[in-house]
Amino acid sequence: MSHAVTADDLRKSYPGGVRALDGLSLDVRPGEVFGLLGPNGAGKSTTVKILTTLARPDSGRAEVAGHDVLRHPERVRREIGVVAQRSALDPMGSGRENLTLQGRLFGVRATALRRRVDDLLERFDLTGAADRVVRGWSGGMQRRLDVALALVHRPGVLFLDEPTTGLDPEGRAAMWAEIGRLAAGESMAILLTTHYLDEADRLAARLAIVDGGRVVAHGTPEQLKEELRGDAVHLELRQPPDEPTARQVIALVAGLREVAFDGRRLSARADDGAAAVPAALAALESAGIGVAAVTVARPSLDDVYLRHAGRRYAA
Amino acid sequence: MSTATTLAAHTWWMTGRRLKVLVKQPAFVVILLVQPAIWLFLFGNLFRRVVELPGFGAGDYLDYIVPGVVVMTAVSSNMWAGMGVLEEIERGTMNRLLTTPVSRSAIMNALVVEQGISTAVQVLAIILLGLAAGADYPGGPAGLGVLLVAALLLGTVFSALSNTIGMLVRQRETIIGVNTLLLLPLTFLSSAFMAEALMPSWMRTVAHGNPVNWALDAARAAMSAGPDWGVVAVRCGWLALAAAAMVFLSTRTFRAYQKSV
Numbered sequence: 001m002s003h004a005v006t007a008d009d010l011r012k013s014y015p016g017g018v019r020a021l022d023g024l025s026l027d028v029r030p031g032e033v034f035g036l037l038g039p040n041g042a043g044k045s046t047t048v049k050i051l052t053t054l055a056r057p058d059s060g061r062a063e064v065a066g067h068d069v070l071r072h073p074e075r076v077r078r079e080i081g082v083v084a085q086r087s088a089l090d091p092m093g094s095g096r097e098n099l100t101l102q103g104r105l106f107g108v109r110a111t112a113l114r115r116r117v118d119d120l121l122e123r124f125d126l127t128g129a130a131d132r133v134v135r136g137w138s139g140g141m142q143r144r145l146d147v148a149l150a151l152v153h154r155p156g157v158l159f160l161d162e163p164t165t166g167l168d169p170e171g172r173a174a175m176w177a178e179i180g181r182l183a184a185g186e187s188m189a190i191l192l193t194t195h196y197l198d199e200a201d202r203l204a205a206r207l208a209i210v211d212g213g214r215v216v217a218h219g220t221p222e223q224l225k226e227e228l229r230g231d232a233v234h235l236e237l238r239q240p241p242d243e244p245t246a247r248q249v250i251a252l253v254a255g256l257r258e259v260a261f262d263g264r265r266l267s268a269r270a271d272d273g274a275a276a277v278p279a280a281l282a283a284l285e286s287a288g289i290g291v292a293a294v295t296v297a298r299p300s301l302d303d304v305y306l307r308h309a310g311r312r313y314a315a
Numbered sequence: 316m317s318t319a320t321t322l323a324a325h326t327w328w329m330t331g332r333r334l335k336v337l338v339k340q341p342a343f344v345v346i347l348l349v350q351p352a353i354w355l356f357l358f359g360n361l362f363r364r365v366v367e368l369p370g371f372g373a374g375d376y377l378d379y380i381v382p383g384v385v386v387m388t389a390v391s392s393n394m395w396a397g398m399g400v401l402e403e404i405e406r407g408t409m410n411r412l413l414t415t416p417v418s419r420s421a422i423m424n425a426l427v428v429e430q431g432i433s434t435a436v437q438v439l440a441i442i443l444l445g446l447a448a449g450a451d452y453p454g455g456p457a458g459l460g461v462l463l464v465a466a467l468l469l470g471t472v473f474s475a476l477s478n479t480i481g482m483l484v485r486q487r488e489t490i491i492g493v494n495t496l497l498l499l500p501l502t503f504l505s506s507a508f509m510a511e512a513l514m515p516s517w518m519r520t521v522a523h524g525n526p527v528n529w530a531l532d533a534a535r536a537a538m539s540a541g542p543d544w545g546v547v548a549v550r551c552g553w554l555a556l557a558a559a560a561m562v563f564l565s566t567r568t569f570r571a572y573q574k575s576v
Contacts, residue, residue: 052414054576074416082414088407092336104328105415133339149411 003027003063004157004189005034005051010060011213012046020046021057022213028157028191033183035204036193037301043213044193045085048161051191052082065156078106081150081158085165087142091135095126095145098134099152106153113152120148124178140171147178158182160192164199172199179203197301209301209308216308221301228299228307230257231273235266235280238290249287253280264292273297325418329425330432333399337433347433351388351441355380355448358508371510381445381452382462382534383507386527388437389466389473390501393430394494396474397481400426404485410576419573423478423566430474431467438466454538461537461547465530468554472526475561479568501527506535529553 005028012021021043028034036044049055051064053073062069065079089098096117103113121127124144129137134145143163150158160179164172180203183190194200200207201221208218217224233256237246243261250259250266255276258269270276273296284291337344359377366376373379403409412422442459446452452459480490503509504521505528511519522528533550536543 049576054410054413054573056574077414077416080414082411084407084410086407088411090332090336090408091406092339093332097335101328101332102415105325105412105417107416 002029004030004032005062005064005191007047007051007062008060010047010050010057010062012050012055012057020213021050021060023060024210024214025060026208026215026218028189029206030156030189031187032205033179033190033192033203035200035207036191036210037195037197037200037204037207037305038193038210039195042210044195044210045161046213047210048082048159048191048193052080052159053077078153079156081153081155083146083150083158083160083163085161087139087146089134089142089145089149092133094133095121095130095137098145098149102149103152108153116152120151124148140167140174143167143171143175144178147175151182154188156188158188158190160190162193162195164194164196176203197305201301209305211308217304224301224304225299228269228303230269230271230299232297232299232303233268233270233273233276233280234295234297235268235284235291236293237264237266237284238292240264241266241289245287246284246289249283249289250280253283256280270296322418322421322424325421326424326428329417329421330428333425333429334432337429347392347437348440350391351384351437352444354387355384355441355444358384359448362508365509368510368513370512372512373510375451377445377448377450378452379510380508381441381450382531382538383502383505385438385441385462385466385534386469386505386530387498387502387507388441389434389470389530390527391494391498392437393434393470393472393474394477394498395490396426396430397477397479397490398487400478400481401485401487401490404482404572413573413576419569420566423562423569426478427471427474427562430470434467434470435463438463452538453540454542458534458538458542461551462534465533465551465554468551468558469526469530471558472554472561475558475565479561479565482565482568482572501525504528506531526554526557529557 005026007024007026010021010024013019024043024047026034026036036047038044046055050057051062051069053069053076056070064076067075067079069076090101093101099117099120100113103116108116121130124147126141126145126148129141134142137145147163163179164175167175176199179190179192182188183203192200192203204221206218206220207224208215209224210216240263241261246261246266247259250256250268253276255270255272256268260267277294277296281291281294358380362380363376365371366373366379442462477490480493504518504525506522507527511522514522529550533547533554536546536550
C-alpha cells in the first residue's frame, strides 16, 4: 500500500444538476496530514463522504487504506475514523457510553475497550465529565469527544471534516494542538478539510486547493507560496493618486511588478520586498505622492488561492 | 463472529442505545403510560351506555374498549417513530453510524424492536389498568397474548410507515400532519369504540380494509369466551403481511437514503 488515500477523477452531481465534483484527484501518504482547502461548496464534504463510504461517485475511483471504496466499503469502514462537520454524538448518552458503543461497533473486545475508553477520556481531558450526558457539555468538549470517538478503534486513516468550524478561538487552539499531537504520535494518515487558510497552513504537511469540484493546486504550503515568487508589497497613500502618474512613477522602481491600484491602496509584488520599499517610497515622495503606511508580507495561502482560483478567498 | 450473531449483537446494541434515551426521560415514559389510561377512563365513561343500544352485542363497555384503547395506543405511539429517524439524520448520528461497520439491517431492526418493546409495555399497562377497573378477560392469557401480538404487528405497520415518511420527506411538519390526519379516522373507522354492526354500511366496508380493524377482529375473536381461532389466524396473517410489506418499504427507503447522502 503506497498511499493511505487515493482518489482518481471523482465526479458527482446531485439531483437538480448541481455538480459537486468535477474530476477531483488526490493522494494522501501514510502518516501525513493532508489538507483539503476551499470555500464552502467547493466539493470538500462530498469528497469526504465518498471516501468514507457514505456517498457514491458518479464516476472515478477511490481507495482508502488499500481498499476500493465502491467494491469493499465494509473493509474501508473498519480502517477509518470520521469526524463529521457537525458534532454527531448521542446527546442522551454519557461520554463513556458514546465511546463504548462506538468501540463495540468496531468489535473492540470488552477489556481492551474499557482501557481504551479511559485512555481517550483522559487524553481529551474529559474524565471529569465522562459519566454525565453529553447534552450538557460545552461545544468544545463535544467536539473533542467527536474526535475521541473517531479514534476508539485506532484507525489507519482519520477524516476531519472542518473540525474547528463553530469553535471559539480557545477551542480552536486546543483542537489545533490536538491535531498536531495526533499527527506526531500515531502512524495515522489524516485528511483534514477546512475553509480556513491559516488552519491549512499550520496543520497540513501537504494540501490541495479545491475550487469548483476539482483540485486547482497542490503541494506543501511552502511550495505553493514559493510558486508565487516574491513578497506582497502594499502601500497606503495619503490621497487617492492620479493613477497614470503614479503608475509611471512606480514603474521606474526596480524589482516591483504586478502593480495594482485600488483607491488609496497600491499593491505590487517584489522578489525582495524589503529592498524595493525604500526606492518606491523615494520615487513616490519625489513625485509628490504621500505614503501613509507600508506593509511587506510573505506570500500567504490567500495569495495562492487568488492566483489559482482567480479570485480572493472568501470563506 | 458469524453474520447472524453480528446482526443480533448489533441489533441489541442499537436497540439498547435508543431505549436508554427513553429511560433517561422519565417524564416521557410517564406520558406514554398516562395517555392510554386517560383514553380508557374517558371513553369508558363517556360511551358507557352505548352497550345498551340494540345490536351492540357486548355486555360491559369497559371489557369492550380495552382492545380498542390498546390498538389506538399502538397506532398513536408508533406513528411518531419517524421523528426519531429524522432526528438521527438531522443530528448526524445516522451518518456517523453509517461510516462504522455496524450492520445496516441492525439500524433498521433496532427501530422496529425499540418500538415493539415500548408498545408491549403500554399494552401490559392498559391490560392491568383495565383489570384494576374491573374489566373481564374471558379469553384468558391466550386471548391477551393475541391482543399483544396484534398490537405489536399493527404498531410495526405504522412505525415502519412513519420511518419511511420521515426518511423520504425529512420534515417534522409532514409527520405531524400525516399523524393528525390519520389517527382519528383510522380509530373510528374500526370497531375500537363502536360495534361494527352499528356502523353505516359504507363505514363497515372501509373498516374491512383498515389494518386497525384487523387487529381488533383478531383480538376480540381471541379474547371472547369462545375464541374463533380461524378469524385470529386470518387477521393476524394479514397484519403480518402488512407489517412485512411496510418494513420492506422502509428498508428500501433506507437504502435510497444511503444513496442520497
